[in-house]
Amino acid sequence: MKPLMQVRNLSKTFLLAANPGGGKRRLLAVDDVSFDIFPGETLGLVGESGCGKSTTGKLLLRLLDADSGEVLYRDQNLLTGAAAKLRPLRKQLQMIFQDPFSSLNPRMTAGAIVAEPLQIHANLSASELRKETERLFATVGLDLSHLDRYPHEFSGGQRQRIGIARALAVRPELIIADEPVSALDVSIQAQILNLLQDIQRDFGLTYLFIAHDLAVVEHLCTRVAVMYLGRLVEIAPATALYRRPRHPYTEALLDAVPVPIPGARSGRRLLQGEVPSPLDPPSGCPFHPRCTYAIDLCRDQRPALLDQGAGHLCACHRAGELDLSRPL
Numbered sequence: 001m002k003p004l005m006q007v008r009n010l011s012k013t014f015l016l017a018a019n020p021g022g023g024k025r026r027l028l029a030v031d032d033v034s035f036d037i038f039p040g041e042t043l044g045l046v047g048e049s050g051c052g053k054s055t056t057g058k059l060l061l062r063l064l065d066a067d068s069g070e071v072l073y074r075d076q077n078l079l080t081g082a083a084a085k086l087r088p089l090r091k092q093l094q095m096i097f098q099d100p101f102s103s104l105n106p107r108m109t110a111g112a113i114v115a116e117p118l119q120i121h122a123n124l125s126a127s128e129l130r131k132e133t134e135r136l137f138a139t140v141g142l143d144l145s146h147l148d149r150y151p152h153e154f155s156g157g158q159r160q161r162i163g164i165a166r167a168l169a170v171r172p173e174l175i176i177a178d179e180p181v182s183a184l185d186v187s188i189q190a191q192i193l194n195l196l197q198d199i200q201r202d203f204g205l206t207y208l209f210i211a212h213d214l215a216v217v218e219h220l221c222t223r224v225a226v227m228y229l230g231r232l233v234e235i236a237p238a239t240a241l242y243r244r245p246r247h248p249y250t251e252a253l254l255d256a257v258p259v260p261i262p263g264a265r266s267g268r269r270l271l272q273g274e275v276p277s278p279l280d281p282p283s284g285c286p287f288h289p290r291c292t293y294a295i296d297l298c299r300d301q302r303p304a305l306l307d308q309g310a311g312h313l314c315a316c317h318r319a320g321e322l323d324l325s326r327p328l
Contacts, residue, residue: 003036004174004206005060010034010069012052012059016279027278029055031230033069034305037174042200042207044221044238046214046253048275052230053210054098057176060208061093062086073174091121094167098179100159104151110162111137111147117169136165140195157188161195168199176208181216193220214257218242223311226250229286230278232305236312244325246314248291251324285317293318 012030030052037043045053058064060071062078071078073093078086094117097103104113115133118124124132134144140161151159160180167175177196181189193216200207211217217224217238224241226234226249234247245251252271273290276282282289288298297317305315316322 001038004039004074005037006070006072007036007060008034008070008072010056010059010071011067012055012064013067025279028230028281029278030059030066033227033230033232035225035232035235037206037208039173039206040204041222042209042220044217044224045208045210045227046212046217046224047227048253049212050275050278051227053212053227054178056227057095057178057208057210060176061095063095091170092173094170094172094175096160096163096167096175096177096180099183100156100163100180101151103163104159106151109148109150110142110154113151113162114165114169117166121170132169136169139168139199140165141191155188156184157192160184160192164192164195164199168203171203172205174206174208176210178210179212180209182211182213189216196220214253226253229276229281231286231315232313233287233315234313235305236314237310240310240312242326244323246308246312246319246322246324247287247316248293248322248324249287251326252290254326285315293322 010030010033011028014027014029016025016027033056035043045056047053055064059066060078062083066079069079073089076089078089111133114136115129118129118132133147137144137147142158142161142165146154146158151162154162180196181192184192196207197220199205209217209221221238224236224238225232226247228249234241234245234250236246241250242254245254255270271290276286276289284300285291285294285298285303288294291298295318301317303315303317305313308314308319
């Protein structure tokens with residue numbers, strides 16, 4: 001199957017305030033990232049806070065400008081040419097933001113927020129616009145009496161439903177969901193995840209689902225890409241990754257997922273230390289300072305992201321010899 005979107009060698013550096021001695025500091029947020037997104041799938045992008053997940057999502061839609069690389073959507077590079085030329089493609093590529101409050105204009109009603117993409121991309125009469133807005137409200141489970149309310153009058157879950165309706169308004173092919181449930185209560189998270197699955201089925205959507213909660217990712221995603229310090233360290237089908245991760249960082253992330261039964265799981269490998277600063281990343285494998293399996297080669301050479309078979313890619317020098325299988 002041909003990918004819907006191909007990301008190749010994507011990199012992004014931020015220039016920070018000067019040191020006391022002068023000179024700008026360079027923060028490499030996304031470092032030579034490559035992956036594919038296939039039609040109809042949900043690709044999860046996971047990792048600790050600050051690893052570059054959200055930056056990657058924004059680069060794909062050119063909400064941030066990349067330093068280098070390619071983002072090919074149906075063979076068209078989104079990173080070249082004037083940004084204004086992307087407007088026809090905005091219909092096909094939408095985003096659901098992490099914060100359901102700051103992503104909504106507080107001076108616009110919920111109905112106006114959902115209708116705005118239709119006003120830009122669709123030639124509808126006033127009555128058609130109202131009818132389509134009402135249909136979108138019903139699709140995401142909002143009451144029609146809420147059309148004229150403002151964002152501050154809604155709960156967090158309701159505000160996220162407004163954000164989903166806005167993304168869905170122009171019938172996109174691909175939606176990038178940037179931690180869409182992390183700011184919500186657990187009970188509301190389940191409702192929003194079920195809604196995302198329902199509209200994916202009904203509208204034939206493809207998702208890039210950015211998250212740090214691996215339990216949520218296991219529930220929703222068909223493939224998972226693991227990110228550490230701006231780089232991808234593992235990509236695999238979700239079932240294979242959860243049963244037998246190949247990278248020690250992925251193993252540690254899975255061991256950190258809470259279980260509801262006290263004492264049900266022992267021997268967990270909990271990560272020690274802090275994530276290295278992207279201002280001064282370590283040599284070799286970026287994970288080696290925290291890795292219990294590290295050898296001299298890990299400290300000296302950066303591993304490439306290589307196929308371990310069956311579409312399971314891993315950037316670890318010891319991927320072929322470590323057995324990180326997990327109990328079923």
